[in-house]
Amino acid sequence: xxxxxxxxxxxxxxxxxxxxxxxxxxxxxxxxxxxxxxxxxxxxxxxxxxxxxxxxxxxxxxxxxxxxxxxxxxxxxxxxxxxxxxxxxxxxxxxxxxxxxxxxxxxxxxxxxxxxxxxxxxxxxxxxxxxxxxxxxxxxxxxxxxx
Amino acid sequence: xxxxxxxxxxxxxxxxxxxxxxxxxxxxxxxxxxxxxxxxxxxxxxxxxxxxxxxxxxxxxxxxxxxxxxxxxxxxxxxxxxxxxxxxxxxxxxxxxxxxxxxxxxxxxxxxxxxxxxxxxxxxxxxxxxxxxxxxxxxxxxxxxxx
Amino acid sequence: xxxxxxxxxxxxxxxxxxxxxxxxxxxxxxxxxxxxxxxxxxxxxxxxxxxxxxxxxxxxxxxxxxxxxxxxxxxxxxxxxxxxxxxxxxxxxxxxxxxxxxxxxxxxxxxx
Amino acid sequence: xxxxxxxxxxxxxxxxxxxxxxxxxxxxxxxxxxxxxxxxxxxxxxxxxxxxxxxxxxxxxxxxxxxxxxxxxxxxxxxxxxxxxxxxxxxxxxxxxxxxxxxxxxxxxxxx
Ligand SMILES: Nc1ncnc2c1ncn2[C@@H]1O[C@H](COP(=O)(O)OP(=O)(O)O)[C@@H](O)[C@H]1O
Ligand SMILES: Nc1ncnc2c1ncn2[C@@H]1O[C@H](COP(=O)(O)OP(=O)(O)O)[C@@H](O)[C@H]1O
Numbered sequence: 243x244x245x246x247x248x249x250x251x252x253x254x255x256x257x258x259x260x261x262x263x264x265x266x267x268x269x270x271x272x273x274x275x276x277x278x279x280x281x282x283x284x285x286x287x288x289x290x291x292x293x294x295x296x297x298x299x300x301x302x303x304x305x306x307x308x309x310x311x312x313x314x315x316x317x318x319x320x321x322x323x324x325x326x327x328x329x330x331x332x333x334x335x336x337x338x339x340x341x342x343x344x345x346x347x348x349x350x351x352x353x354x355x356x357x358x359x360x361x362x363x364x365x366x367x368x369x370x371x372x373x374x375x376x377x378x379x380x381x382x383x384x385x386x387x388x389x
Numbered sequence: 390x391x392x393x394x395x396x397x398x399x400x401x402x403x404x405x406x407x408x409x410x411x412x413x414x415x416x417x418x419x420x421x422x423x424x425x426x427x428x429x430x431x432x433x434x435x436x437x438x439x440x441x442x443x444x445x446x447x448x449x450x451x452x453x454x455x456x457x458x459x460x461x462x463x464x465x466x467x468x469x470x471x472x473x474x475x476x477x478x479x480x481x482x483x484x485x486x487x488x489x490x491x492x493x494x495x496x497x498x499x500x501x502x503x504x505x506x507x508x509x510x511x512x513x514x515x516x517x518x519x520x521x522x523x524x525x526x527x528x529x530x531x532x533x534x535x536x
Numbered sequence: 537x538x539x540x541x542x543x544x545x546x547x548x549x550x551x552x553x554x555x556x557x558x559x560x561x562x563x564x565x566x567x568x569x570x571x572x573x574x575x576x577x578x579x580x581x582x583x584x585x586x587x588x589x590x591x592x593x594x595x596x597x598x599x600x601x602x603x604x605x606x607x608x609x610x611x612x613x614x615x616x617x618x619x620x621x622x623x624x625x626x627x628x629x630x631x632x633x634x635x636x637x638x639x640x641x642x643x644x645x646x647x648x
Numbered sequence: 649x650x651x652x653x654x655x656x657x658x659x660x661x662x663x664x665x666x667x668x669x670x671x672x673x674x675x676x677x678x679x680x681x682x683x684x685x686x687x688x689x690x691x692x693x694x695x696x697x698x699x700x701x702x703x704x705x706x707x708x709x710x711x712x713x714x715x716x717x718x719x720x721x722x723x724x725x726x727x728x729x730x731x732x733x734x735x736x737x738x739x740x741x742x743x744x745x746x747x748x749x750x751x752x753x754x755x756x757x758x759x760x
Contacts, residue, residue: 255671258669262669288702288703291704338741347707350741354703402557406559427588431590434557435591490602495591498590501628504628542758545759546658642654642757645754646654646658646757646758647658
């Protein structure tokens with residue numbers, strides 16, 4: 243099965259649940275296994291909340307375009323925004339070994355996205371905006387559990 | 390529906406569960422409501438454990454004959470033993486109001502039987518033994534829940 | 537009757553299941569005695585899985601409650617998750633004022 | 649996200665359910681702050697009904713754990729009844745060594 247679905251949301255935290263509902267139902271339709279679906283949902287929350295909180299910081303009325311593309315081999319998410327330019331692929335991993343006092347509370351979102359997805363790429367198209375592409379491969383297992 | 394069922398058990402504590410199973414299935418068959426069935430089961434345990442522990446105290450190889458008699462109006466239990474003669478109908482109620490330190494641990498069994506059953510009578514038939522008869526009336530409610 | 541003891545920081549949690557009659561009541565008694573002999577007199581009794589209890593079982597409870605409360609540092613036997621029929625038996629025995637009865641196991645363990 | 653706080657003798661039991669994302673995480677933060685402001689720094693978090701949690705939720709947990717442990721009489725935020733997906737997120741974040749995690753709510757409340 244191969245399909246695509248694209249929806250534009252106002253860049254507001256209160257839309258995170260609606261974005262999640264879209265991604266979840268689309269990933270289920272694509273036949274992903276429960277584990278992959280949950281991974282994609284977390285990655286989506288992290289990506290979209292960063293766009294809302296950081297990319298559109300100080301900017302009103304921003305939008306996020308959420309695109310889901312499914313084919314035999316993979317499930318691809320494309321998030322487009324027109325906020326500040328930021329290439330998250332360059333963000334270094336957080337220190338996950340320090341003791342409680344030294345542990346940073348934040349800085350986990352980008353790390354989660356990279357851990358949970360198989361491909362993460364960023365592109366800035368001048369005049370258009372930021373394009374974040376996240377890919378999850380369909381494993382034989384996830385294909386099996388799709389039947 | 391009207392029926393009877395009579396079974397003889399060796400008077401041993403390890404047979405209490407088997408006696409309970411008999412009484413329970415018979416009371417269910419008679420169409421009693423769950424509350425009445427539980428009441429009858431408790432009364433049976435109290436009566437039979439008293440026969441085993443007290444009536445046959447110092448006596449080996451005693452038996453308890455358990456009779457269940459069901460008709461339209463009531464469910465009757467008759468327990469027969471050939472142990473020491475004891476008319477439990479004469480046992481006074483325990484003091485249920487004293488403080489923890491003064492509270493007696495025992496002496497609740499006979500009280501429970503009297504509370505839970507609608508009629509309690511004792512007869513000693515010389516040469517035959519003790520006959521304890523417990524009756525539970527079938528309420529309109531319990532008849533309804535029997536369908 | 538079957539039982540499990542879980543030793544927690546604030547109490548021992550004794551979970552009993554099945555049938556407690558004159559035959560099995562001594563097992564309940566031993567389980568409680570073992571806990572008290574270990575020095576723990578704060579005991580939560582999870583009664584949720586009791587299918588049947590007669591006065592022989594109640595007798596054990598009142599004896600254990602007496603021992604727990606007699607300690608220099610008073611303990612307590614708290615009854616938790618009491619099924620309806622068991623509650624009725626406790627009521628009929630006049631035991632309700634003598635025990636703390638908690639609906640939720642977590643409350644029993646958290647409040648003892 | 650929905651939550652209930654139950655004040656027990658040994659701790660406050662905070663049960664949260666639903667979705668904890670960047671939108672709802674502040675509610676979790678407030679719930680924890682209110683408990684700590686009341687002077688209680690022993691907190692059991694019942695996570696059994698969490699359907700979804702993102703790093704925004706984890707951030708709240710680590711901040712609360714820091715505050716609890718910094719007290720003169722050290723408290724603790726104990727995580728209880730953690731669903732598998734939430735456990736995986738805690739693992740990915742490297743949080744497992746920083747929290748006591750209890751499978752059973754009664755153990756969490758009884759051991760804190
Ligand atoms: N879309 C974005 N636009 C601008 N800055 C971003 C974006 N995503 C992430 N960042 C920056 O990267 C940092 C790390 O992001 P993240 O790992 O999600 O942690 P957190 O958001 O908790 O700080 C953020 O603090 C922010 O400075
Ligand atoms: N079938 C019996 N035969 C002889 N004595 C009995 C019998 N049933 C009861 N008793 C006496 O009556 C007392 C009260 O009985 P009961 O209320 O069941 O309490 P418990 O058995 O706990 O003492 C018993 O202690 C016993 O002395």
